[in-house]
Amino acid sequence: MYNFKAVEKKWQKKWDDEQTFKAVTGEKKPKWYGLIEFPYPSAQGLHVGHPRSYTAMDVIARKRRMQGYNVLFPIGFDAFGLPAENFAIKNHVHPKIITQQNIDNFTRQLKSIGFSFDWSRCINTTDPEYYKWTQWIFIQLFKKGLAYKTTMTINYCTSCKVGLSNEEVVNGKCERCGGEVIQKEKSEWMLKITEYAQRLIDDLDEVDFLDRIKAQQINWIGRSEGAEVEFKIKESDDSLRVFTTRPDTLFGATYMVIAPEHKLVEKYKDRITNFKEVEKYQKEAAKKSDFERTEINKSKTGVELKGLKAINPVNNKEIPIWISDYVMASYGTGAIMAVPAHDERDYAFAKKFKLDIIPVLKPDDPDFDIEKEAYIGDGIHINSEFLDGLNKEEAIEKIIAWLEKEKIGEKKVNYKLRDWVFSRQRYWGEPIPMVHCEKCGWQPIDEKELPLTLPEVKEFEPGEEGESPLASHPEWFETTCPKCGGKAIRETDTMPQWAGSSWYYLRYMDPDNNKELASKKALKYWNQVDWYNGGMEHTTLHLLYSRFWHKFLYDIGVVPTKEPYAKRTSHGMILGPNGEKMSKSKGNVINPDDMVNEYGADTLRVYEMFMGPFDQTAPWSIESIRGCSKFLDRIWKMQDMLVDDDNYSPEHEKMMNKAIKKVTNDIEEMKFNTCVSTFMEMVNEFVKDKKITRKEFRDFMILLNPFAPHISEEINENSKLGEPLAYAPWPTFDEKLTIDDMINLPIQINGKLRATIDVAKDLSQEEIKKIVHENEKVQKLIEDKNIVKEIYVPNRIYNIVIK
RNA sequence: GCAGAUGUGGCGGAAUUGGUAGACGCACAGGACUUAAAAUCCUGCGGACUAAUACUCCGUCCCGGUUCGAUUCCGGGCAUCUGCACCA
Numbered sequence: 001m002y003n004f005k006a007v008e009k010k011w012q013k014k015w016d017d018e019q020t021f022k023a024v025t026g027e028k029k030p031k032w033y034g035l036i037e038f039p040y041p042s043a044q045g046l047h048v049g050h051p052r053s054y055t056a057m058d059v060i061a062r063k064r065r066m067q068g069y070n071v072l073f074p075i076g077f078d079a080f081g082l083p084a085e086n087f088a089i090k091n092h093v094h095p096k097i098i099t100q101q102n103i104d105n106f107t108r109q110l111k112s113i114g115f116s117f118d119w120s121r122c123i124n125t126t127d128p129e130y131y132k133w134t135q136w137i138f139i140q141l142f143k144k145g146l147a148y149k150t151t152m153t154i155n156y157c158t159s160c161k162v163g164l165s166n167e168e169v170v171n172g173k174c175e176r177c178g179g180e181v182i183q184k185e186k187s188e189w190m191l192k193i194t195e196y197a198q199r200l201i202d203d204l205d206e207v208d209f210l211d212r213i214k215a216q217q218i219n220w221i222g223r224s225e226g227a228e229v230e231f232k233i234k235e236s237d238d239s240l241r242v243f244t245t246r247p248d249t250l251f252g253a254t255y256m257v258i259a260p261e262h263k264l265v266e267k268y269k270d271r272i273t274n275f276k277e278v279e280k281y282q283k284e285a286a287k288k289s290d291f292e293r294t295e296i297n298k299s300k301t302g303v304e305l306k307g308l309k310a311i312n313p314v315n316n317k318e319i320p321i322w323i324s325d326y327v328m329a330s331y332g333t334g335a336i337m338a339v340p341a342h343d344e345r346d347y348a349f350a351k352k353f354k355l356d357i358i359p360v361l362k363p364d365d366p367d368f369d370i371e372k373e374a375y376i377g378d379g380i381h382i383n384s385e386f387l388d389g390l391n392k393e394e395a396i397e398k399i400i401a402w403l404e405k406e407k408i409g410e411k412k413v414n415y416k417l418r419d420w421v422f423s424r425q426r427y428w429g430e431p432i433p434m435v436h437c438e439k440c441g442w443q444p445i446d447e448k449e450l451p452l453t454l455p456e457v458k459e460f461e462p463g464e465e466g467e468s469p470l471a472s473h474p475e476w477f478e479t480t481c482p483k484c485g486g487k488a489i490r491e492t493d494t495m496p497q498w499a500g501s502s503w504y505y506l507r508y509m510d511p512d513n514n515k516e517l518a519s520k521k522a523l524k525y526w527n528q529v530d531w532y533n534g535g536m537e538h539t540t541l542h543l544l545y546s547r548f549w550h551k552f553l554y555d556i557g558v559v560p561t562k563e564p565y566a567k568r569t570s571h572g573m574i575l576g577p578n579g580e581k582m583s584k585s586k587g588n589v590i591n592p593d594d595m596v597n598e599y600g601a602d603t604l605r606v607y608e609m610f611m612g613p614f615d616q617t618a619p620w621s622i623e624s625i626r627g628c629s630k631f632l633d634r635i636w637k638m639q640d641m642l643v644d645d646d647n648y649s650p651e652h653e654k655m656m657n658k659a660i661k662k663v664t665n666d667i668e669e670m671k672f673n674t675c676v677s678t679f680m681e682m683v684n685e686f687v688k689d690k691k692i693t694r695k696e697f698r699d700f701m702i703l704l705n706p707f708a709p710h711i712s713e714e715i716n717e718n719s720k721l722g723e724p725l726a727y728a729p730w731p732t733f734d735e736k737l738t739i740d741d742m743i744n745l746p747i748q749i750n751g752k753l754r755a756t757i758d759v760a761k762d763l764s765q766e767e768i769k770k771i772v773h774e775n776e777k778v779q780k781l782i783e784d785k786n787i788v789k790e791i792y793v794p795n796r797i798y799n800i801v802i803k
Numbered sequence: 804g805c806a807g808a809u810g811u812g813g814c815g816g817a818a819u820u821g822g823u824a825g826a827c828g829c830a831c832a833g834g835a836c837u838u839a840a841a842a843u844c845c846u847g848c849g850g851a852c853u854a855a856u857a858c859u860c861c862g863u864c865c866c867g868g869u870u871c872g873a874u875u876c877c878g879g880g881c882a883u884c885u886g887c888a889c890c891a
Binding site: 037039040042078081082083154155163164212213215216219220222330417418420421423424425426496497498501535536537538539540541542572573575581610611612613615616617618619621623624625626627628630631633637673674676677678679680681684744745746747748750751752753756788789790791793796797799800801 | 807830843872873886888
């Protein structure tokens, strides 16, 4: 009986002791860098979702080593974050302590599954020697004008007195205490990712990301072309700028809408005759999230700014100005011109508040009724003076030329992407290495002083007004200005968790360097991550943020490549046995420790690869994992039928060549489930014939090794098949031997299968035709019928069309 | 709402990308071994009609189209899942 517990421990110890999977910078072999998203070390320990992605990359990494590559396959911990801090607040334990415990537990768990990580390069984002460089990058961003301070609204719990993430806000209430959440103004550090928007789109051309990942990033960045147009405010020197993708519909603009937070409201509060009402609306809007505000089928709300009017620049008509929460301060200019005749949201708003609707496009459908709905389609312009009779493209071109000539607008590209809010009012994050001096303004600290470490404190509660916990430690924040030497105050906000994960793949290249984030030599040698696998949910944040940082580092000459990741793939989520997302409250959580204890690491690995297509969600099945365990037992028992022969046996030669081909290719396409079923078919075949030669077994074990490294090494050693498998050369196949000489050819009549015949491969149509027509069944079915035509797809199908 | 995906037996899924739908595994049923059970091994397993592994018909979410032939391509619809910027 196979004793997985002892065997797995034995090989894991050996790999550890011998540092089997250590990557050597500068080695002559071709390099290959495989990356998985490093985990957040939560108190719950590893989730069964982690080993899915990790096993997949481990399979590829192990295969690459066998194919002769110098492989870098590292692991680390993304250890700053809210849960540790919340735990610290509640239990008065330093987050450092709980984080270390969690990391130890994760390490134990990861090692128990036998991943071929290079543990000597393990990193931890909360280590000052690591975050020193996160802070260093921030200072460089600041120096290049890409970090700036601005006021932003954040979610703020009025009873905990703390800033909240969107996720912590549930139905407008604080997730922790149920207190009321409001939008509070805060001065925050921002990073100008928008400056890189175009390059983040363009450079997708040079990387190999799944199409849906590219599409999602492009949509997230949301480039749109249009124009900015200036609307004068009547009886004032101010004007409202709007961005529109349809400047050609300007003649149909019958009112304007600005975001409730728009600065103009405050400025003109004396002229707004219904300011009380306006103020009330602003307060209500502040309670809603962006998501609630932009929901299209909710009914539109808004308040007119009475006493203010705007002038439509194309016809000098006076139009009213409204505030409404469907307009976002953060997108475009925070103001829109409304063309209700041709925009659904504007139409709904105009109907509700009885505003003018002027069609400026002639519908294609003559029965179209503008009284009933907005016309969204294209058409020839009407009611538009000098644009009349033009189509969309012509009209856009003409109006932009006109706007530019009259100096009331210009062509403009707008992006949905917003700048990155980089401040957190939290303790457990990298301190932002900035100092504020009355005289000199914001100054970065001297780079020689890095890392700026977190002070050792006992309490982690936020301040009265929602300031960072660091703000209650004057001994830490009182300092001197690096420029003038006068009194100055440190920034007390910390960085978001995204910071440390935006560049961690670079640190793996040279993790112990205390002079640079990584040496030039290491950066040049490892160059780029060759293959990065991670969750689809990180596509628009982490993946985009790290591409942005990488491009910046490229611009300042730190890294040699424009893009961090040459290839990006994604895995699907694992659901609970009931088909729902695993969660403690639903009681459907599967613990990887239990699986390793009960079935062993190899079974867990094989099952996770077998459970379904790698890129799709899959529910856990308690019964199916047992099937994988049984499968490995059957392989172990195959040692009893070993035949002392250093060749393939004639009856297995084709199968071996086919299997090597299939597994070799399927791993590259991440079709791990079909690799495992290929292994199962092989076992069925060997067991049926009750024999396996030494060479067959050896090659089979090499193919299996990336999936089930422990049992394959043990069988290889136990049955004396050869050298250890970790660096054994990957088997090759002979294309000729993957093709069968005889084929089973289906015969269809009118597209329906009626018979099959066994014929030699590559017969000509004439030869096949003869055999087909001799077939009794075929004769019966075609007698008295007219043969219209006969189709032969060589080695695929023979179809007779009859009437 | 916006964006991205998915839909095939009782279940997870396979199908060389337009060519025998259901590989492989699970569950289930029958048998062998056993005093018995577990484990293991063998057989069957989409549905209907059947004595039948003879025939025949239906069948890859729904409706329509292209084709000798559609799970695969096109148009329209329905359902489910994921993300939405301070969750990691």
